[in-house]
Amino acid sequence: MLKRAGPVTHKNNKVMIMSVNALYDYKFEPRDKVENFNGMQLVYVQWAGHLMFCAPFALLVKPDMSFRALIDDVLKPAVAAHPQSVKADFLEAQWELNGESFTPNADASLVDNGIDHKSMLVVTTPGLDGMFNTGY
């Protein structure tokens, strides 16, 4: 009766990914595949130390948009309410892409920068670390 729907993956002798117990072969398409976004893709951006924005932004963007356009046309308007936003130079800042440090090419597209669907970008602006010494 007991059925494990998918393969159990072992890594370092530890069960990493398990699987649903179900009465039938339980398999579904991920709901947020890139093809569901009508030619667009998602990217998440967090400005580290600026918790005035309570969570990373979820942004809907064109994959062939340049990194510079992401900054100028999308990120800057998103952070405009923060008093430090006027001083922030995001192109000269420190970036992380999906947990790895990353040097963007401003004029290349997101895809050419390796920023694929549902990628997470974290930007740190040295000298600008939020308000009230609390990363706000």
Added chain:
Amino acid sequence: MAVKNKKLNLKDKYQYLTRDMAWEPTYQKKEDIYPDESFEGIKIVDWSQWEDPFRLTMDAYWKYQAEKEKKLYAIFDAFAQNNGHQNITDARYVNALKLFLTGVSPLEHAAFQGYSKVGRQFSGAGARVACQMQAIDELRHSQTQQHAMSHYNKHFNGLHDAAHMHDRVWFLSVPKSFFDDARTAGPFEFLTAISFSFEYVLTNLLFVPFMSGAAYNNDMATVTFGFSAQSDEARHMTLGLEVIKFILEQHEDNVPIVQRWIDKWFWRGFRLLSLVSMMMDYMLPKKVMSWAEAWEVYYEQNGGALFKDLERYGIRPPKYEDVANEAKHHLSHQLWTTFYQYSQATNFHTWIPTEEEMDWMSEKYPDTFDKYYRPRYEFLAKEHAEGRRYYNNTLPQLCQVCQVPTLFTEKGDATKLSHRQIEHEGERYHFCSEACCDIFKDEPEKYVQAWLPVHQIYQGNCEGGDVETVVQNYYHINIGEDNFEYVGSPDHKRWQFIKGMAPQQKGDDQAEKTVQKPNAA
């Protein structure tokens, strides 16, 4: 005493009216009649060991429930006839009810469906009877809550379309997906999730201190339905504890399965209750106890006693309870500032707490409020005063499992957002915490299907590409009435009218004295 002996005693009566009314099937196999009972891997050796400590039978159930209903509806009538809404401490309070009606009451209905379903799936008669009674209770809760709040709906905004909103609005996907997750699990996981982890371990936090707070804010109708529901809950909690003990006593192989469910559902419930933390600290104008205090009493103290009791079965306290315990100093403040910045997309209002309220929070949160949160409110108040009431116009990232925006901070560092991500079968997934990430890794097939409201808007499935259209057309939130800042809202104006123009009646004087001027800050 002779009279008493004529009656069956409680134990015999329970035996006759539950077990002895069941029968052993003869021409069908038990596995065919109860096909969902074994696939979760839970082994039941002897169903007759199931005990309902209350030993409640249907006849007694109807008798006591009828009495509760009569009391409850007499109070609803009195409340409505006497315009009870005019006597609450402050109309800001009603916003907690808007969240309750859209976020909690539909869960009562979901619980009704859930217990009706699992009540069919157990081969033990005692368990079936207990689930049947609980299903009826949950339906009663859903209905009485809607009745109680229908009076408020006549006088305040945001209460007009709760069931519709529950299915669609971004933050209501948090409670909705919580219950959908439980209801799509097997029957034993459902009971572990809802009867034990949620009802026994966590719902006290909502129904006891928050309802006491409703009383303190003069909301007679809400405290009455709350406590009336909770009187059923006392039975449900007992069932929750019995369920766990029963499963654990049946077979040692059940222990690791139950432990994994407890870990999962403690955390799912904790994330869901983060909404309650802000109801308690921010939406009760007169305060009873802080979220941190309630967490200490109802989780750390009572949960501590419970898990000590369960030690003998080899069960340990839920994984990540240390994270939850530490978060009590931050949770309500992080939630409220989130809803403050996304009030354009909520069916309730938000505001900056008054000076007096902030002083209360400083006292209740001595290590965190003045350091982290008071400066934020002072900044936001100044922005508002200068004509820049802060709204965040960009949609947030949501956790793939709990569906809350990934807004929580790391344990021990309230300046650093907690975020985890993994890749699974070529897709990236993001989480608010290690705990939610663990839950995903245990059952990825379940959570890859998550209906995340932000992504659904971006996929074009919510009747519009811009927030305004989605909020108005898809959510049925009336723009300029239900949403945005409290100060200056139609509710606020109506409340000022009520307090200024209402004829002097008994009770009004008192209400006048305790009302706090909105936005004194």
Added chain:
Amino acid sequence: MSEQLVFIVFQDNDNARYLADAIMADNPHAEMQHQPAMIRIQADKRLVINRETMEEELGRDWDVQEMLIDVISIGGNVDEDDDHFILEWN
């Protein structure tokens, strides 16, 4: 924390005041707290409600299950029969 507390919470109403009095009479180690609209009683390990004490308090017959009307919450393992209602941790 060495104490392992059981607790029971009642609506603060006329019925429950008799219950609270009966509990305090039979459980000298219990502690009673009043909060808005509710009465919370907690005790280390064990609390008991006795039918006999309640009948004495009320001056009438009392069914242990009548407490279901006024109770709001409980913590501890429940054991109920015709003569008493017990909450305890093992």
